[in-house]
Amino acid sequence: MRKVSVVECRTYDEKEVLKAVEKAIEDIGFEIKPCSKVLLKPNVLMGASPEKAITTNPAVIDAVCAILVKKKCRIIIGESCGIVKEGGVLQAFEEAGITQIAKKRNAKLISFSHEKLRKVSNAKAAFAKEMYLPEILFNADLIISLPKMKTHTLMLYTGGVKNLFGCILGGKKQEYHAIAKKKEEFASLLLDIWMNVKPALTILDGIQGMDGNGPTNGNIVKPGIIMASDNAVAMDIVAERIIGFEGEVLTNAIALKRKLISASEIEVIGKEPRFKFRKPSSAASGIPPWLSGFFLKKAMAYPYPNPEKCKRCWNCVRVCPVTAMKKTNEKDAPYCDKKLCIVCYCCHEMCPYDAIDLKRSFLFALPIKAYSRILSLIGKK
Numbered sequence: 001m002r003k004v005s006v007v008e009c010r011t012y013d014e015k016e017v018l019k020a021v022e023k024a025i026e027d028i029g030f031e032i033k034p035c036s037k038v039l040l041k042p043n044v045l046m047g048a049s050p051e052k053a054i055t056t057n058p059a060v061i062d063a064v065c066a067i068l069v070k071k072k073c074r075i076i077i078g079e080s081c082g083i084v085k086e087g088g089v090l091q092a093f094e095e096a097g098i099t100q101i102a103k104k105r106n107a108k109l110i111s112f113s114h115e116k117l118r119k120v121s122n123a124k125a126a127f128a129k130e131m132y133l134p135e136i137l138f139n140a141d142l143i144i145s146l147p148k149m150k151t152h153t154l155m156l157y158t159g160g161v162k163n164l165f166g167c168i169l170g171g172k173k174q175e176y177h178a179i180a181k182k183k184e185e186f187a188s189l190l191l192d193i194w195m196n197v198k199p200a201l202t203i204l205d206g207i208q209g210m211d212g213n214g215p216t217n218g219n220i221v222k223p224g225i226i227m228a229s230d231n232a233v234a235m236d237i238v239a240e241r242i243i244g245f246e247g248e249v250l251t252n253a254i255a256l257k258r259k260l261i262s263a264s265e266i267e268v269i270g271k272e273p274r275f276k277f278r279k280p281s282s283a284a285s286g287i288p289p290w291l292s293g294f295f296l297k298k299a300m301a302y303p304y305p306n307p308e309k310c311k312r313c314w315n316c317v318r319v320c321p322v323t324a325m326k327k328t329n330e331k332d333a334p335y336c337d338k339k340l341c342i343v344c345y346c347c348h349e350m351c352p353y354d355a356i357d358l359k360r361s362f363l364f365a366l367p368i369k370a371y372s373r374i375l376s377l378i379g380k381k
């Protein structure tokens with residue numbers, strides 16, 4: 001059986017979080033071997049203060065470190081966040097309150113971009129049979145993934161599986177977006193990465209999360225839970241039920257289809273609460289499945305930088321994998337060339353000022369809203 005624990009925790013108070021994380025690990029019967037070299041992979045997709053609920057809260061990282069210190073483990077905290085900039089990861093750690101925790105617990109902070117890479121082949125992969133991953137992932141005795149419970153404009157939800165996309169080096173992320181253009185392809189790629197990294201333990205920070213236009217520009221929500229599992233997909237399948245997206249998260253649906261896991265082998269320990277997370281305004285679940293080709297492309301929500309809110313930082317231009325986000329001059333806000341855009345929403349995700357609106361064309365916006373409403377009234381969504 002794949003055990004998934006759900007433990008209530010309503011605060012980031014140090015003692016409470018430690019108690020909840022200890023219980024979550026104990027409930028699934030996970031043993032941490034003393035003196036192990038442990039790599040922690042939090043979700044630090046950009047530099048943001050913990051109150052914004054974009055990154056894994058430092059209190060959760062601290063609790064995990066406290067448990068590891070007791071076991072005399074060596075701790076490394078690694079990430080490769082979305083902005084490709086020298087020193088960007090270490091700065092993001094600082095802003096997310098993680099540098100302080102690393103100092104307190106004598107943990108080493110690393111940017112995966114500075115690590116040697118290993119070519120990994122996997123015949124069972126569905127999308128990327130070969131990929132390059134940081135060597136450190138294979139030198140650690142134990143990998144613990146520490147995702148945050150959030151919605152995601154492209155993948156609908158980000159948790160255990162999606163967090164591992166942060167093991168892919170900065171610029172390579174954009175390349176993958178450009179290759180895996182369809183959502184199904186991107187979801188399959190994420191599962192291939194998970195199969196290669198396979199963290200032995202995943203602990204989800206669901207004390208505070210994000211709904212709506214996550215993972216960076218949504219609303220803060222307070223599910224008040226910590227989840228843990230030795231299988232990130234099992235944990236995500238339980239999490240999608242908890243947030244009210246049952247059957248809608250593509251990575252879960254594809255994992256079940258690829259028989260990477262079976263729903264019957266998942267055992268939940270603890271009480272599963274129920275929430276109704278708001279979906280991102282990009283959610284394709286509002287688009288009728290029979291729309292395809294030309295009409296589907298027209299019905300998608302596209303990014304529109306808002307000139308009033310835009311601070312001209314050009315992050316969106318830098319991260320666009322297909323150079324669809326254009327800068328015309330230093331003064332004007334950028335714009336999206338819809339002919340080139342693959343609707344990956346990287347620009348929206350990496351805009352630090354929530355200055356990018358996601359809008360459908362006028363012709364489709366109302367019918368899609370109405371269709372979505374009818375489905376929810378008849379209980380199909």
Ligand code: SF4
Nearest residue numbers: 310311313314316351
């Ligand atoms: S990332 Fe946001 S603030 Fe920066 S240029 Fe783009 S729209 Fe403007």
Ligand code: SF4
Nearest residue numbers: 320341342344345347
């Ligand atoms: S403009 Fe934005 S949504 Fe479109 S391809 Fe570029 S990053 Fe992706």
